[in-house]
Amino acid sequence: xxxxxxxxxxxxxxxxxxxxxxxxxxxxxxxTAFIGPSGCGKSTLLRCFNRMNDxxxxxRIEGNIIMQDGREISDPSxxxxxxxxxxxxxxxxxxxxxxxxxxxxxxxLRCQGIKNxxxxxxxxxxxxxxxxxxxxxxxxxxxxxxxxxxGQQQRLCIARxxxxxPNVLLMDEPTSALDPIATAKIEDLMQSLKRMYTIIxxxxxxxxxxxxxxxTAFFLLGKxxxxxxxxxxxxxxxxxxxxxxxxxxxx
Amino acid sequence: xxxxxxQKNKLASCHRRKLWQDKVIKRIFQGSxxxxxxxxxxxxxxxxxxxxxxxxxxxxxDQQNVLSFLTGNRWRPDMNPPIYGVGFIVINTILTSLGAAxxxxxxxxxxxxxxxxxxxxKLRAVLTTIxxxxxxxxxxVYGVYAAGTITGLVDDFAGLFGISTYGGNSALAVILLLAxxxxxxxxxxxxxxxxxVDRNLELGSIALGASRxxxxxKVVLTSAKSGIFAGLALxxxxxxxxxTAVSMVAGNxxxxxxLNPFDITRTLTTTILxxxxxxxxxxxxxxxxxxxxxxxLVILVTNLSIQxxxxxxxxxxxx
Numbered sequence: 001x002x003x004x005x006x007x008x009x010x011x012x013x014x015x016x017x018x019x020x021x022x023x024x025x026x027x028x029x030x031x032t033a034f035i036g037p038s039g040c041g042k043s044t045l046l047r048c049f050n051r052m053n054d055x056x057x058x059x060r061i062e063g064n065i066i067m068q069d070g071r072e073i074s075d076p077s078x079x080x081x082x083x084x085x086x087x088x089x090x091x092x093x094x095x096x097x098x099x100x101x102x103x104x105x106x107x108x109l110r111c112q113g114i115k116n117x118x119x120x121x122x123x124x125x126x127x128x129x130x131x132x133x134x135x136x137x138x139x140x141x142x143x144x145x146x147x148x149x150x151g152q153q154q155r156l157c158i159a160r161x162x163x164x165x166p167n168v169l170l171m172d173e174p175t176s177a178l179d180p181i182a183t184a185k186i187e188d189l190m191q192s193l194k195r196m197y198t199i200i201x202x203x204x205x206x207x208x209x210x211x212x213x214x215x216t217a218f219f220l221l222g223k224x225x226x227x228x229x230x231x232x233x234x235x236x237x238x239x240x241x242x243x244x245x246x247x248x249x250x251x
Numbered sequence: 252x253x254x255x256x257x258q259k260n261k262l263a264s265c266h267r268r269k270l271w272q273d274k275v276i277k278r279i280f281q282g283s284x285x286x287x288x289x290x291x292x293x294x295x296x297x298x299x300x301x302x303x304x305x306x307x308x309x310x311x312x313d314q315q316n317v318l319s320f321l322t323g324n325r326w327r328p329d330m331n332p333p334i335y336g337v338g339f340i341v342i343n344t345i346l347t348s349l350g351a352a353x354x355x356x357x358x359x360x361x362x363x364x365x366x367x368x369x370x371x372x373k374l375r376a377v378l379t380t381i382x383x384x385x386x387x388x389x390x391x392v393y394g395v396y397a398a399g400t401i402t403g404l405v406d407d408f409a410g411l412f413g414i415s416t417y418g419g420n421s422a423l424a425v426i427l428l429l430a431x432x433x434x435x436x437x438x439x440x441x442x443x444x445x446x447x448v449d450r451n452l453e454l455g456s457i458a459l460g461a462s463r464x465x466x467x468x469k470v471v472l473t474s475a476k477s478g479i480f481a482g483l484a485l486x487x488x489x490x491x492x493x494x495t496a497v498s499m500v501a502g503n504x505x506x507x508x509x510l511n512p513f514d515i516t517r518t519l520t521t522t523i524l525x526x527x528x529x530x531x532x533x534x535x536x537x538x539x540x541x542x543x544x545x546x547x548l549v550i551l552v553t554n555l556s557i558q559x560x561x562x563x564x565x566x567x568x569x570x
Contacts, residue, residue, distance in 0.1 A: 055454075084459065111462075
């Protein structure tokens, strides 16, 4: 079942068209990778799924993104705050808040008005375990999150998103600021997380897309060039441009 | 071959010149820093060495007792022998400055948040200019304004409770005056530090389903904490140190402390300032330096307390 059905999305920043007639399905409980050179629109499309583009002035969107429950994502009946709790996001560089590890993970819940100490404790532990960070921080939950290493910070940001029990996790180049060891940990984590969440990841690393994703979509200059199972895209790309990009001829 | 050698020499001399320039510039910077540090040391040394004189046995006037100076509740240089007690003045100073900070700090922080995050760009520019203009008004102008307007308001306000004042000259007038004077200081520092908050933190908060306002209060203000408290420290420093304007509305109470806001008061700075030109070298002159030492101590202790409070606020201790 598709977590999102993207139908003919066109998006403009002022007069620049960033997405041109993009249509694809995002299958549930799989990892979908968006690849393509810088400025191809992959991050822009990612931000459509939790409507972060709403925050940018002079942005215009046409087309539909149908959610699992059948509603269109920009429908007036969709509560954008609730949408963002259901569709979590992890950013390019780790951005933990300048608070304790505990407060970071509890942040989203507290914004939802949850104050019950027991419930918070349970969720914080659960989320940190899910993000494979619990063993490293369980004795220092009150420590400043900014004192963690970059890789730990990024896993904390994943835990922070998981705490809200989302259906979907959006990841915008989550490992581009991390070293290879921290990257490997995050990639392992994604493999275990996809059982519970639909994951969409934007990545500049072709090998990362090949390693972790089930489906890959290749974008170029705002257009979706090709989408399909990752093995097919990497072994038998149908489009010449896809082949050139993954074989490193440009990008 | 020759040109090659020449070029090498040229490169080497260029490299040497750069190294040499680096060294000179480094010395210039170092010199400026040392000069600035020396100025502070000189001021402290001068004030302290002069201010402790009256308490030393070698003093060629009436030797003063440190304890009764620090804890005294009367300042009567006009008596014979004169009485110099600074304890109640310290309390007055702290009460008026803290009162000003309590009024001004929340207003400043909310204004800063509005300017930096909420206001539309045009209004933002206008407000920023206004705050900068407020900071540039000389204290004597604040003083005449307070003497002409605030005192009248205080007098009317006191009248509502059937209290008569000394023409509005009062602790409350000092508090209101100082609140206005420190507002631009705290606000402009807070604006700068709020603007410096990483946009990714805000996006992270919004992506977690927080509203704009939740983001502003829970993430932006917490992140800008250091700068905001630096503004508070500077603002309080200005409040403690302001003499000219304060002396125009404080009155000149000789005993204390002043706990009634409608009563006249006396602060450390007004004590140093008042009668400075009439006095002649001697005990009365030297005691002003002693008061100066106390003022420096009050400011030092306040800054340390602000550091402590800053660590406690925002739910995390800065390790």
